Amino acid sequence: TILILDFGSQYTHLIARRIRELGVYCELLACTTKIADVKFKPKGVILSGSPYSVYDKDAPHVDPAVWSLNVPILGICYGLQEIAWTHKGTVSPHDKREYGKAEIETLPGSRLFANLPNELVVWMSHGDQLSQIPEGFKPVAKTATAPFVAIEKEEEQVYGIQFHPEVTHTPQGSALLRNFVIGICEAKADWTMTSFIDKEIERIRAIVGPTAQVVGAVSGGVDSTVAAKLMSSAIGDRFHAILVDNGVMRLNECQTVKETLQHHLGINLTVADASDLFLGRLKGVNDPEKKRKIIGNSFIEVFEQEAAKIEAAVEQQGKGKIEFLLQGTLYPDVIESISFKGPSATIKTHHNVGGLLDDMKLKVIEPLRELFKDEVRALGTLMGIDDDLVWRHPFPGPGIAIRILGEVTPEQVQIARHADHIYIEEIKKAGLYRKISQAYAALLPVRSVGVMGDKRTYEQVIALRAVETKDFMTADWFEFPYDILKKISSRIINEVQGVNRVVYDVSSKPPATIEWE
Numbered sequence: 001t002i003l004i005l006d007f008g009s010q011y012t013h014l015i016a017r018r019i020r021e022l023g024v025y026c027e028l029l030a031c032t033t034k035i036a037d038v039k040f041k042p043k044g045v046i047l048s049g050s051p052y053s054v055y056d057k058d059a060p061h062v063d064p065a066v067w068s069l070n071v072p073i074l075g076i077c078y079g080l081q082e083i084a085w086t087h088k089g090t091v092s093p094h095d096k097r098e099y100g101k102a103e104i105e106t107l108p109g110s111r112l113f114a115n116l117p118n119e120l121v122v123w124m125s126h127g128d129q130l131s132q133i134p135e136g137f138k139p140v141a142k143t144a145t146a147p148f149v150a151i152e153k154e155e156e157q158v159y160g161i162q163f164h165p166e167v168t169h170t171p172q173g174s175a176l177l178r179n180f181v182i183g184i185c186e187a188k189a190d191w192t193m194t195s196f197i198d199k200e201i202e203r204i205r206a207i208v209g210p211t212a213q214v215v216g217a218v219s220g221g222v223d224s225t226v227a228a229k230l231m232s233s234a235i236g237d238r239f240h241a242i243l244v245d246n247g248v249m250r251l252n253e254c255q256t257v258k259e260t261l262q263h264h265l266g267i268n269l270t271v272a273d274a275s276d277l278f279l280g281r282l283k284g285v286n287d288p289e290k291k292r293k294i295i296g297n298s299f300i301e302v303f304e305q306e307a308a309k310i311e312a313a314v315e316q317q318g319k320g321k322i323e324f325l326l327q328g329t330l331y332p333d334v335i336e337s338i339s340f341k342g343p344s345a346t347i348k349t350h351h352n353v354g355g356l357l358d359d360m361k362l363k364v365i366e367p368l369r370e371l372f373k374d375e376v377r378a379l380g381t382l383m384g385i386d387d388d389l390v391w392r393h394p395f396p397g398p399g400i401a402i403r404i405l406g407e408v409t410p411e412q413v414q415i416a417r418h419a420d421h422i423y424i425e426e427i428k429k430a431g432l433y434r435k436i437s438q439a440y441a442a443l444l445p446v447r448s449v450g451v452m453g454d455k456r457t458y459e460q461v462i463a464l465r466a467v468e469t470k471d472f473m474t475a476d477w478f479e480f481p482y483d484i485l486k487k488i489s490s491r492i493i494n495e496v497q498g499v500n501r502v503v504y505d506v507s508s509k510p511p512a513t514i515e516w517e
């Protein structure tokens with residue numbers, strides 16, 4: 001395991017990503033973590049970048065015990081300055097913030113740059129730079145203006161670099177990290193999803209024990225499906241998956257999810273059809289946040305009722321009690337909660353309905369909490385889950401209720417569903433589904449005049465949304481070829497009753513959001 005100590009840089013999670021891609025397991029902890037509290041013995045340590053300068057009064061510093069771990073240490077950007085700060089080098093503020101591409105020249109002999117060209121393009125993002133090299137260190141790379149962009153003290157295995165190898169703008173960044181992690185730290189590249197499955201199944205069995213029962217909500221999304229498949233592989237029918245039909249899922253979605261989970265993946269599934277309850281409560285409600293609250297609270301209520309029914313049945317059969325709740329939490333959420341928050345703390349994105357735990361007194365079990373999204377997808381594929389599901393776009397918990405602007409009625413749901421279905425079908429036919437991060441049709445509450453045959457129509461508008469994004473915090477609208485938009489538009493207008501106009505949303509996020517509500 002490689003230990004990454006996070007000083008709050010916006011890039012820290014990418015360090016973890018890159019190292020995992022090398023097949024090496026790593027964990028990220030806050031920079032203020034006490035080494036005595038680290039539960040594993042790291043093969044190497046990486047100190048991340050940071051929005052701070054080491055001389056700031058409240059600048060974070062590592063536990064000094066790091067320096068006596070006797071394993072290789074690599075400081076990146078602020079991490080380099082932290083090395084200089086603790087080894088009595090001098091860091092001086094640079095008037096000009098260096099930000100962007102730079103060319104560096106590496107000096108021969110460093111294991112960090114083994115098998116790399118002498119000249120490298122790298123990505124810089126920092127205000128301070130090293131003006132004096134700490135004692136015992138030697139420079140191993142320079143630029144025209146900075147003599148110490150990379151330094152090392154080989155006998156102590158301490159390395160520092162000013163640039164960011166974890167971003168794709170540093171083309172040889174992964175190779176450099178490989179040199180450090182596999183070459184210098186001698187970490188094993190044995191982190192594969194195949195080995196993960198077996199280990200995780202064993203771990204789940206050990207936690208759950210021989211009789212306890214587990215419940216978990218599934219939505220048809222990749223995270224909950226993969227988590228459910230792992231759980232059912234570990235404990236079979238002692239895992240009870242619950243799908244709540246809230247009446248605002250997509251066309252035929254409930255049926256498809258049922259088919260896939262129950263029949264194809266062999267998961268013990270209960271479908272709770274609560275569409276009337278949800279739609280009843282949504283009647284007359286226009287405000288998006290109210291819709292979210294109603295759906296969130298009703299979901300918890302229905303889920304708990306279903307779980308209680310399952311518990312009663314299980315108890316009657318003299319089997320164990322329900323003791324655990326399965327959740328599909330991923331590593332980015334975990335990182336979000338353990339990261340060191342610098343002055344520019346990340347903006348929170350939406351989270352799915354919480355609240356289940358407070359009521360149910362169950363212990364949480366999170367088999368995906370060490371994984372990134374693409375690792376979950378790889379895992380899904382390995383466990384025989386269809387590509388369609390593995391690559392499905394994210395779908396919000398409140399479903400199409402927040403894609404129907406204004407009141408959500410059964411008639412509006414039908415129109416929105418039908419239009420969305422055609423839209424996604426055409427995107428898939430055009431082979432664009434995987435290029436787009438998220439796409440959906442929104443039903444607007446305005447009516448516009450149209451003409452059909454020799455009759456005047458006065459009907460609703462569908463707004464098509466498609467975005468490309470990495471993290472859903474910022475997004476660009478997708479540039480469709482016109483002929484595909486044309487086809488989608490004419491199909492929706494011809495086939496969906498109640499719609500006579502289709503528009504394409506060309507707003508990026510920010511300032512617009514991905515959803516319309």
Ligand code: XMP
Pocket residue numbers: 292349350351352353394395396397398438472509512513514515516517
């Ligand atoms: P926005 O609209 O904020 O959306 O740009 C960013 C991402 O979050 C999803 N989203 C939600 N997901 N419950 C969810 O589970 C919600 O209430 C919710 N609102 C937005 C949205 O689909 C996009 O992926």
